[in-house]
Amino acid sequence: MGKAERAANRRGYFSRLFKLLSEYPRLLIVSADHVGSKQMAGIRVALRGKAQVLMGKNTMIRTALRTKLGEMPQLAALLPLIKLNIGFVFCGVEPAEVRDIIGEHKVPAPARQGVFAPVDVFIPAGPTGMDPGSTSFFQALGISTKIVKGQIEIQNQVHLIKQGDKVSASAATLLHKLNIKPFEYGLKVEHIYDNGSVYSASVLDITDETILTAFRSGVSSLAAFSRELALPTAASAPHSIIEGFKYCAALCLDTDFVHVR
Template identity: 45%
Template sequence: MAITKGGSRSKMEKKEIYSAKLRRLIDDYSKVLIVLADNVGSNQLQQIRQGLRGDSIVLMGKNTLMKRALKTHMDETGNKAIKPLMNLLVGNVGLIFTKGDLKEVSEELGKYKVGAPARVGLVAPIDVVIPPGNTGLDPSQTSFFQALNIPTKINKGTVEIITPVEIIKKGDKVGSSEAMLLSKLAIKPFSYGLVVQKVFEDGSVYDPEILDLTEDDLALKFAAGVANVTALALAISYPTIAAAPHMFINAYKNVLAVSVATDYTFPEAEEIKEYLKDPSKFAAAAPAVGSTGGADASASVAKEEEKKDEPEESDDDNMFSLFD
């Protein structure tokens, strides 16, 4: 191995070592998290490495070098499954190789986010809202608030914000006035860390939101999929396992309707035909009236009928009784 002056390795040797390490990790690990590393410092990255130490390895590097190493490995081994991984190496990304639970690793990454100030020219990853309250700034600082159309008042010799105000929207660049005001208020609105962009597992690529799905979520999605397949199969009369029970029931209904409308019969249709011939059988099959509520109702109806049958007293009878 050639060593340059001062005992350090040459750039070519470093690239070869890096390439060998990446190819070894590809062979040893089947699960890879592709993470965005924008605004992540070296100290923060070191803390993440220490936090994930055990089942996971963080590998950063230039995209061109990683792609070259993956292509070489694919050509040498014939492992075409890693080709989708090469297409994900876009932007400032890194790779986390793991043998642990992907969701747990993703949650562990979230613990190492660091608050950051709003620097001028930075694209805001979230909306920034200044809450109402006392700012602690003296009245001479009101010009900053006025420039940003933030309603304020002077309370006990300090500037107080009256209502919450959104001063930066997600996707907008931070201006000098916004950056200076947030700095004066000691607000660090942004937080940065390794953000999972995609998940690569056994040759498949999917979004990290899949990791948040529970067994109940999967059951609901599966049931919805089965319902859609069933509806489509019934609409086009195409037999599937999901649609078969419904098709059998519908076919039975059709045959039963034909049997009722014609002289053709079969054992299952006999009972229906008997009911249609003698409707009184429906009443016989009806459930009995409840003992308490039904009896009271029947008694009430009977009393009403008795009252109707009783003769009413006439006015003439009452008049004769007055002179008796």
């Protein structure tokens, strides 16, 4: 690729990024580790009409954002997030809906040597389908086995790989022999950008019901606190009135006093 062609591609990328930033005030910053081109194509198709995915080299993204800071200073919030293997998903619908669509496109993957395990990996107890000639392989890994009906059977569930540990060659080989694909890979939402503000991806788990439950809990706590202090508030007044009526009714019963209500 010649210098002129690279410059043209760069201008084209900048133009597309700026257009998307002006059209979509909300975007997801996603990590794309271990995501293949076929998988990415499937995600783009699923998001059609709802969101647009833009990947690119970090250096190019940073350069593009810096050239736009004069017009859109709020983009400065994105600069610290441009690291490792990231991309942007520009949201035309609610970010939570986009996140859910992305989550539906994870694919099972084998454990490859040297990869850091994203989850704990367990091998269940039971038959393996492997012949007795492979017994020494299990012994080298410290896995207790026995021979049942001409095949190796694992006696107890094995915690083969801990989350965050590197996958060893022997562990990767064993999982391959057992045809176990313990990992799932896909785009992972790391942050949300909304008109210059950046939030953790966890805010997408906050629903209307979550907010309502928290509000109810707050009102209940305020009412209890107000009653303890004998300080009438909008939250405590209904409880105080009901309690006062109960005391009044009890007093009337004790004194045989009849009241209208």
